[in-house]
Amino acid sequence: MDTNDYLSLFIDESREHLQAMNDNMLALEQAPEDIAIVQNMFRSAHTLKGMSATMGFEDIASLTHKMENVLDLVRNGKLRMEEHIFDIIFQSLDALEAMLTDIIGGGDGKLDVTQIVTVLQQIAEGTYGQSSGSQGNAVKAAAATGNTDVARGMLDQLDEYQKTVILQSIEAGYRTYIIRVVIRQDCSMKAVRAYMVFESLGKCGEVLAANPPVEEIEADQFDYTFTLVFLSELEAAAIQAVVMNVSEIASAEVQTVTETELVQQMPAGNVSHRETAAAAATVTTDPVPAGKEPQAGSAVQKSSQKQQAAAQHRTIRVDIEKLDSLMNLFSEMLIDRVRLEQLAQEVKRSDLIETVEHMGRVSSDLQNIVMSLRMMPIESVFNRFPRMVRDVAKTLHKKVDLVMTGSDTELDRTVIDEIGDPLVHLLRNSVDHGVETPEERLKAGKSETGTIYLRAFQSGNHVIIETEDDGKGIQRHVILNKAVKNGLVTQEQGDAMSDDEVYQLLFASGFSTAEKVSDISGRGVGLDVVKSKITSLGGQVIVSSAPGRGTKFTIQLPLTLSIISAMLIKLGKETYAIPLSSIVETAIIKREAIRNVHGTKLFEFRSGMIPLISLSRLFAVPGFNEEEEEETEIVIVRKGERLAGIAVDELIGQQEIVLKSLGKYISNVTAISGATILGDGQVALIIDHNALMK
Amino acid sequence: MGEMIKTIVFSIGSEEYGVEVEHVQTIERMLPITRVPNTPDFVKGVVNLRGVVIPVIHLASRFGLQESEPTDQSRIVMIKYGDLEIGFIVDAANDVMDIDSDTVEEPPEVVGGIRAKYLRGIAKVGEGRLLVLLNLSEVLKKSEIIQLQQMED
Numbered sequence: 118m119d120t121n122d123y124l125s126l127f128i129d130e131s132r133e134h135l136q137a138m139n140d141n142m143l144a145l146e147q148a149p150e151d152i153a154i155v156q157n158m159f160r161s162a163h164t165l166k167g168m169s170a171t172m173g174f175e176d177i178a179s180l181t182h183k184m185e186n187v188l189d190l191v192r193n194g195k196l197r198m199e200e201h202i203f204d205i206i207f208q209s210l211d212a213l214e215a216m217l218t219d220i221i222g223g224g225d226g227k228l229d230v231t232q233i234v235t236v237l238q239q240i241a242e243g244t245y246g247q248s249s250g251s252q253g254n255a256v257k258a259a260a261a262t263g264n265t266d267v268a269r270g271m272l273d274q275l276d277e278y279q280k281t282v283i284l285q286s287i288e289a290g291y292r293t294y295i296i297r298v299v300i301r302q303d304c305s306m307k308a309v310r311a312y313m314v315f316e317s318l319g320k321c322g323e324v325l326a327a328n329p330p331v332e333e334i335e336a337d338q339f340d341y342t343f344t345l346v347f348l349s350e351l352e353a354a355a356i357q358a359v360v361m362n363v364s365e366i367a368s369a370e371v372q373t374v375t376e377t378e379l380v381q382q383m384p385a386g387n388v389s390h391r392e393t394a395a396a397a398a399t400v401t402t403d404p405v406p407a408g409k410e411p412q413a414g415s416a417v418q419k420s421s422q423k424q425q426a427a428a429q430h431r432t433i434r435v436d437i438e439k440l441d442s443l444m445n446l447f448s449e450m451l452i453d454r455v456r457l458e459q460l461a462q463e464v465k466r467s468d469l470i471e472t473v474e475h476m477g478r479v480s481s482d483l484q485n486i487v488m489s490l491r492m493m494p495i496e497s498v499f500n501r502f503p504r505m506v507r508d509v510a511k512t513l514h515k516k517v518d519l520v521m522t523g524s525d526t527e528l529d530r531t532v533i534d535e536i537g538d539p540l541v542h543l544l545r546n547s548v549d550h551g552v553e554t555p556e557e558r559l560k561a562g563k564s565e566t567g568t569i570y571l572r573a574f575q576s577g578n579h580v581i582i583e584t585e586d587d588g589k590g591i592q593r594h595v596i597l598n599k600a601v602k603n604g605l606v607t608q609e610q611g612d613a614m615s616d617d618e619v620y621q622l623l624f625a626s627g628f629s630t631a632e633k634v635s636d637i638s639g640r641g642v643g644l645d646v647v648k649s650k651i652t653s654l655g656g657q658v659i660v661s662s663a664p665g666r667g668t669k670f671t672i673q674l675p676l677t678l679s680i681i682s683a684m685l686i687k688l689g690k691e692t693y694a695i696p697l698s699s700i701v702e703t704a705i706i707k708r709e710a711i712r713n714v715h716g717t718k719l720f721e722f723r724s725g726m727i728p729l730i731s732l733s734r735l736f737a738v739p740g741f742n743e744e745e746e747e748e749t750e751i752v753i754v755r756k757g758e759r760l761a762g763i764a765v766d767e768l769i770g771q772q773e774i775v776l777k778s779l780g781k782y783i784s785n786v787t788a789i790s791g792a793t794i795l796g797d798g799q800v801a802l803i804i805d806h807n808a809l810m811k
Numbered sequence: 812m813g814e815m816i817k818t819i820v821f822s823i824g825s826e827e828y829g830v831e832v833e834h835v836q837t838i839e840r841m842l843p844i845t846r847v848p849n850t851p852d853f854v855k856g857v858v859n860l861r862g863v864v865i866p867v868i869h870l871a872s873r874f875g876l877q878e879s880e881p882t883d884q885s886r887i888v889m890i891k892y893g894d895l896e897i898g899f900i901v902d903a904a905n906d907v908m909d910i911d912s913d914t915v916e917e918p919p920e921v922v923g924g925i926r927a928k929y930l931r932g933i934a935k936v937g938e939g940r941l942l943v944l945l946n947l948s949e950v951l952k953k954s955e956i957i958q959l960q961q962m963e964d
Contacts, residue, residue: 449862736848777864779857782897787849792857792864800845800857800864
């Protein structure tokens with residue numbers, strides 16, 4: 118099998134399973150007695166084991182195998198989830214993640230996990246054999262006393278429909294058998310042997326159910342043993358012969374199921390098992406070790422997977438490159454559409470105009486869909502945070518609850534890819550510098566456990582992400598002292614600064630407030646990196662704080678990065694675009710309303726004075742100077758709390774524009790964030806108002 | 812006989828220049844150019860080449876030569892060099908030539924006012940006809956743009 122084709126699938130699914138296990142572990146920490154959670158984890162670990170073994174990643178397989186052993190003991194009530202078990206499993210998950218990362222990076226997923234494996238082994242063995250007759254451990258009991266109960270347990274797993282089929286078959290003269298097939302341990306392709314068993318049985322009857330389910334058997338996810346419910350006219354001995362005919366089969370037990378047994382099964386379905394009359398009860402020489410896949414587990418898996426399937430949407434995985442090229446093609450079409458609209462206006466033929474208008478509506482819908490394809494819930498970024506916050510808090514001996522809301526908020530894929538690191542940084546900061554130690558909190562009259570809120574929500578054309586803690590807040594004097602020490606501001610400047618201005622110093626390059634360098638934060642990468650990252654995504658970050666009560670970072674991000682609404686303006690003969698999201702309003706002011714203060718032009722706007730920015734001067738535009746005009750049209754733009762007016766020659770109107778880069782050769786042009794192609798094929802530059810308002 | 816170099820030949824003023832054909836994507840007639848403010852003089856702006864925004868520079872003024880007025884013969888030679896895509900405005904482009912690498916000589920210090928570092932060599936083609944081969948990595952060096960920008964500031 119060429120496993121390369123499946124590698125990306127394997128990576129995706131392994132990620133999901135690792136995430137699920139992490140989530141489950143966190144849930145389990147809150148409710149250590151909840152066996153259902155352990156079941157979920159066991160399933161994930163088991164699937165991961167099967168997948169990685171198939172793909173040839175032996176280290177992952179063996180580590181998950183050991184994890185399974187421990188989890189198996191826990192879910193069978195033989196082991197209590199104690200702190201050291203949590204820790205070792207978390208460590209295992211980290212190791213698995215590291216291996217997966219290695220595989221993603223093209224490596225072979227090898228990692229020395231001997232230590233973890235040893236500890237897991239000790240945990241598993243330390244309690245192994247203490248209570249072999251334990252009630253909860255039906256599976257192992259079955260393995261020890263014969264396989265009757267396991268086999269009979271199959272009947273429990275049958276659904277009503279299957280039972281009806283069996284009853285009808287019995288009436289029609291068929292017999293029902295439970296066949297337990299054991300494949301030889303040295304068999305290298307057990308899935309193939311299993312398939313051959315199915316194949317030969319299929320010729321003389323009908324396989325009604327299998328445990329583990331057929332899909333898992335086909336995917337090689339079973340431990341040399343599987344059990345079947347089989348309908349046939351043949352005698353038990355004949356069926357056994359059929360199965361044994363397949364090579365590399367160690368043993369095949371065939372048990373007959375009587376009608377009465379089935380009927381008894383029908384109403385309750387969960388009655389405990391009786392001793393059977395026809396039990397062949399040949400004990401296999403293969404006692405199921407603690408961690409070997411107990412069949413009951415897979416059966417549970419089967420039924421719960423069914424439930425999940427009903428709730429899930431039907432989806433397909435699509436290569437991201439295809440989505441990108443779809444986006445590009447759509448962008449080109451959008452440009453042509455604008456061009457068509459212009460032509461239709463010129464030609465003035467009503468049927469042409471109608472068609473173009475209809476096309477316009479269709480392409481708007483199309484645009485919405487194409488854009489939504491690129492949108493991903495921010496969950497994929499958020500879901501690693503609970504674990505991270507837990508670890509950081511634990512290292513620092515703090516108690517922290519992370520409350521996340523709005524993880525279904527959707528953002529453009531590009532933003533999702535980039536936003537993770539800044540958020541990690543902010544959250545680490547919150548745990549490290551924000552939330553106090555339990556003692557400090559108690560002293561301050563707060564509850565011992567600090568709370569960090571992580572919220573995401575949509576607001577207009579933006580997505581807002583907030584991290585808020587109820588810690589000690591930002592202390593103005595600490596920041597100022599540091600800033601003065603680092604030469605960012607002078608003492609006098611600092612004293613004159615407003616609180617907000619002081620908080621902004623946090624984002625200054627090379628600023629780190631940690632009084633002592635810790636492992637968690639303060640490793641030289643400061644909030645300035647967070648800010649530059651978010652700015653490069655077209656967003657902004659604001660900090661607000663109440664001393665003693667907490668700190669809040671607010672990140673504002675554009676919904677999408679590739680198609681935006683913009684206002685087109687003219688300066689002389691040149692056309693520019695200003696992103697609509699930054700525009701507050703447009704206005705006309707008379708020349709005498711503009712005042713010169715210290716060489717800066719100001720004008721009155723809503724009972725405040727705001728600066729007037731002259732693009733014609735800044736861009737040295739030929740053929741236009743607003744100073745020669747009696748009345749100037751202005752576009753009022755906003756950056757954070759601040760407003761400014763941009764003087765323009767003429768407002769053309771609003772349009773959806775496709776963002777294009779200027780090309781590598783002339784990147785970083787002052788106050789130009791990119792370019793777009795207009796309907797007439799001309800390139801228009803997009804104004805970066807943030808740079809104008811520095 | 813040395814290796815044959817397939818070269819696109821274009822002219823600026825009275826001189827003929829050559830660029831290896833593998834670096835040339837297309838040759839376009841003049842396109843509407845959008846000026847980009849606050850860039851050096853030789854950066855004429857950006858053009859829309861079938862949906863892609865590409866910067867164009869005037870090769871003559873890049874070399875500090877007199878820029879000529881665009882004519883019917885003016886062309887934009889679209890270059891792709893590494894990950895840079897860029898258009899060269901030239902006075903004419905109308906030939907493809909195979910050049911024997913043996914005929915390429917080291918350029919003298921200054922050729923027609925162009926400093927030697929922009930040139931890879933000079934090839935003799937035919938009777939008294941000289942072809943100047945461009946050293947694209949020098950012509951396209953970004954650090955020079957930045958220096959020039961700083962000088963303007």
